[in-house]
Amino acid sequence: MSGATPSAPGGLYSDVIRDRWRRPRHRGELPGANAVAEDVNPLCGDRVRMMLAVAPEGLITEARFVGDSCAICTASADVVADLVSGRSRGEAAALDVSDVLAVLQAEIRPTRMRCATLPLSVLGQALDGRAKP
Amino acid sequence: MRLDELTRPDFPILARIVNGQPLVYFDSGASSQKPRAVLEAMTRYYERSHANVHRSIHTLGEEATELYELARDSVQRFIGAPSREEVVFTRGTTDGLGLIAETIGRTLGRGDEIVVTELEHHSNLIPWQLVARDRGAVLKAVPILADGTLDLAAFDRLLTRRTRVVAFAHVSNVVGTINPVAEIVRRARAVNALTVVDGAQAAPHLRLDMSALDCDFYVFSAHKMLGPTGIGVLYGRRAVLDSLEPGRGGSEMIKEVWIDHAQWNDLPWRFEPGTPPIAEAVGLTAAIEYLEKLGMDRVTEHERALTRQTHEGLARIPGVTVYGPPPNVERGAVVAFAVDGLHPHDVAALLDAEGIAVRAGHHCAMPLMRRLGVVGTSRATFSVFNSPDEVALLLTAVAGLRSVL
Numbered sequence: 310m311s312g313a314t315p316s317a318p319g320g321l322y323s324d325v326i327r328d329r330w331r332r333p334r335h336r337g338e339l340p341g342a343n344a345v346a347e348d349v350n351p352l353c354g355d356r357v358r359m360m361l362a363v364a365p366e367g368l369i370t371e372a373r374f375v376g377d378s379c380a381i382c383t384a385s386a387d388v389v390a391d392l393v394s395g396r397s398r399g400e401a402a403a404l405d406v407s408d409v410l411a412v413l414q415a416e417i418r419p420t421r422m423r424c425a426t427l428p429l430s431v432l433g434q435a436l437d438g439r440a441k442p
Numbered sequence: 443m444r445l446d447e448l449t450r451p452d453f454p455i456l457a458r459i460v461n462g463q464p465l466v467y468f469d470s471g472a473s474s475q476k477p478r479a480v481l482e483a484m485t486r487y488y489e490r491s492h493a494n495v496h497r498s499i500h501t502l503g504e505e506a507t508e509l510y511e512l513a514r515d516s517v518q519r520f521i522g523a524p525s526r527e528e529v530v531f532t533r534g535t536t537d538g539l540g541l542i543a544e545t546i547g548r549t550l551g552r553g554d555e556i557v558v559t560e561l562e563h564h565s566n567l568i569p570w571q572l573v574a575r576d577r578g579a580v581l582k583a584v585p586i587l588a589d590g591t592l593d594l595a596a597f598d599r600l601l602t603r604r605t606r607v608v609a610f611a612h613v614s615n616v617v618g619t620i621n622p623v624a625e626i627v628r629r630a631r632a633v634n635a636l637t638v639v640d641g642a643q644a645a646p647h648l649r650l651d652m653s654a655l656d657c658d659f660y661v662f663s664a665h666k667m668l669g670p671t672g673i674g675v676l677y678g679r680r681a682v683l684d685s686l687e688p689g690r691g692g693s694e695m696i697k698e699v700w701i702d703h704a705q706w707n708d709l710p711w712r713f714e715p716g717t718p719p720i721a722e723a724v725g726l727t728a729a730i731e732y733l734e735k736l737g738m739d740r741v742t743e744h745e746r747a748l749t750r751q752t753h754e755g756l757a758r759i760p761g762v763t764v765y766g767p768p769p770n771v772e773r774g775a776v777v778a779f780a781v782d783g784l785h786p787h788d789v790a791a792l793l794d795a796e797g798i799a800v801r802a803g804h805h806c807a808m809p810l811m812r813r814l815g816v817v818g819t820s821r822a823t824f825s826v827f828n829s830p831d832e833v834a835l836l837l838t839a840v841a842g843l844r845s846v847l
Contacts, residue, residue: 321791327847353787353803354817377817379785380847424787 322380323415325388330380335390339373346434350427355382359389359431367398379424381417386428388412393432402436404429445736445744446829452477452732453827463797466832471615471643471776471823472801473665476729480669483728484721494717496694506720513723514710516730517675521660522651525680527709531718534674535642536565538661539609541713542638542676543569545689546607552578555604557635559584559592560813561614561621564806566640570609584610586813590617590766598629605635612644612660613774616805616821617766617814618749620644620774623655631656636682642666645675646825647745647775649738658682664722668825669729673722676713683709692716733826741826745775748824748833752777755837761844765814778805778819781843786818792846793820796839 342360349356357376361369372390376383388409393401406426410417417425450456455475458465467475487509493502495510518526532538550556556570560583574581584597592610601608608630613620627637637657644650646667652660660677664670678686688695688706692715697705706712733741753769756762761782767773781789790802803818804811811818822836 321795322788322847330847354808354811355785355787356817379787381788383785421787421791 321415321418321421323413325412325414326380326384329384329387333374333383333387335373335387335394336375336383337373338375339371342373344435344438346431346438348427348431348434350382350423352423353379355379355424355427357382357386357428357431359386359428359435361393361401361432361435363398369393369396369398369401374428378427381413381415381421381424382427384413385409385425386431389428389432398436401432404432444829445740445826449477449736449827450829452479454478454481456827460797460799461795466796466798466828466835468822468824468828468832468836469799469801470646470666470825470828471821473671474646474668474825475827476670476725477668477732479732480725480728484670484725487721487724492721495720496711509727510718510720510723513727516727517677520650520730520734521645521675521677522653523677524653528652528677528680528683530676530678530683530710530713531723532661532674532676533672533719534663534665535640535661538674538676539565539638539640540569541689542659542661542678543573543609545686545713546636546638547573547577547579548687548689550577550579550606553604554579554606555582555602556580557582557584557597557600557605557608557630559610559621560586560809561590561592561611561617561619562609562807562809563611563615563640563642564808565642566609566611566638567809570607579606580604583809586619586810589768589771590614590619592619592621592626594622594625594629597626601629601633601635603633605630605633607638608635609638609640611640611642612655613641613647613776614766614807614810615643615774615776616778616807616810616819618773618776618778619767620648620772623657627656627658643774643776646733648742652677664726664729667729668732670719670722670725673719673726678713680709683713688712688715690715694718736826744826745824745828746772748828748830749773749775749777751830751833752822752824752836755833756840759837759841762840765819775824776821777823778821779840780816780819781840784843784847786820788847789820789840789843792843793836793839796835798836798839800836 339360344361347358355378362371374386491505495507638659641662645662663674695715765778786802
């Protein structure tokens with residue numbers, strides 16, 4: 310392709326996004342998850358479900374996601390799962406979009422920001438909800 | 443001379459460089475670009491003649507009223523409406539469909555039935571859902587066949603003596619199916635149902651003749667047909683419009699008002715409360731005159747050639763799926779497609795990096811997406827200024843996409 314290079318460092322599709330889109334580390338079902346939430350991006354219909362395994366003392370032992378989502382949303386969900394694994398509920402709830410963007414290393418334009426923030430919003434819903442028995 | 447060679451100099455925005463590349467605009471199905479004639483007509487109106495319409499007894503008021511009502515005559519001619527009183531101005535297709543759904547909705551009772559289709563844009567679905575909920579009416583949808591056309595045998599089975607409204611798109615905004623309007627109207631009328639046609643994706647591309655289509659209502663927007671945003675048209679058959687109470691109240695739509703009641707104005711003003719979009723009506727006149735000068739048959743022919751080139755070209759690229767009727771069937775100026783392994787939003791973003799604007803997502807037709815088994819699609823739509831060279835650029839860019847992400 311000619312013209313601007315959206316895959317160049319600092320572009321929309323950073324190396325991190327392309328890598329996590331092709332090979333997400335945390336994609337898939339999580340049997341035994343006890344904090345789960347799912348939501349859609351009304352702009353595009355993308356759907357993400359976050360699943361957390363939370364130990365009784367509040368430590369997130371594992372996080373996984375599934376969904377129909379674009380490269381940015383998928384990479385963001387993968388990063389969110391990375392960031393919350395091994396953290397406490399409180400630490401996970403304090404995660405900010407800037408933490409995710411720092412890992413993604415991409416120039417997310419306003420029209421695509423919701424793609425990047427949807428997984429965080431779903432994480433918040435999973436943490437707010439009553440843990441399933 | 444090809445139509446694009448003739449028209450391109452008229453569209454100032456085509457000089458834009460986007461991400462280092464000349465703009466290729468394939469999103470007219472969402473909103474078309476505007477020729478200079480439209481922009482200048484609106485500016486001229488604001489600079490010389492602006493005032494409120496109808497009750498301003500001064501020179502500017504008379505000029506504004508004359509220009510506003512001239513737009514009605516232009517629309518009447520453009521759509522082949524039997525009379526100017528049948529042309530109601532709205533704020534756009536969504537507004538027009540909402541208005542007519544509310545208005546007809548008031549006449550519906552519990553158990554009355556509304557028939558829509560699986561192809562509908564949310565704008566021709568949600569208003570009917572609201573009406574069905576409020577009136578206790580039943581909402582049914584005509585399914586589509588594998589090729590994206592309506593299952594007319596199933597439609598026949600859905601029609602009953604309780605069917606009061608059949609609402610459907612003339613042209614699908616996703617798969618480009620051109621529905622057989624006159625035939626659907628004939629079957630609906632056999633059970634005394636009213637017909638409401640969403641013409642948003644037809645008016646910019648096809649020669650319209652309300653007498654031939656014979657529907658009760660036909661709704662479209664100016665901004666998809668080279669005109670400004672903020673104005674649309676609701677055509678209504680006079681006998682039916684006359685029988686309906688106004689859906690919305692305010693100034694302009696009344697003759698005499700008392701505290702507890704009012705007498706409605708004549709058609710079409712009965713359905714136009716408040717100050718209308720006057721400059722936008724002036725712009726719409728200019729857009730119609732521009733299209734008429736090109737000739738709608740020529741417009742259809744040009745856009746059909748682009749649609750076919752795109753459809754056939756995309757279908758030849760490995761890993762690309764094109765949705766809707768095959769390219770040899772008459773279709774609207776729209777091609778929806780998917781690239782294997784890529785999300786539609788990423789397809790649109792990567793094409794934008796090449797200066798190519800396409801739409802991506804559910805196209806406000808989630809039930810249709812579900813029926814196609816996808817979250818969304820990418821979509822290229824065409825207008826008079828698009829060229830075969832631009833289509834070639836799109837095909838080359840799409841063919842290279844899978845190596846990028």
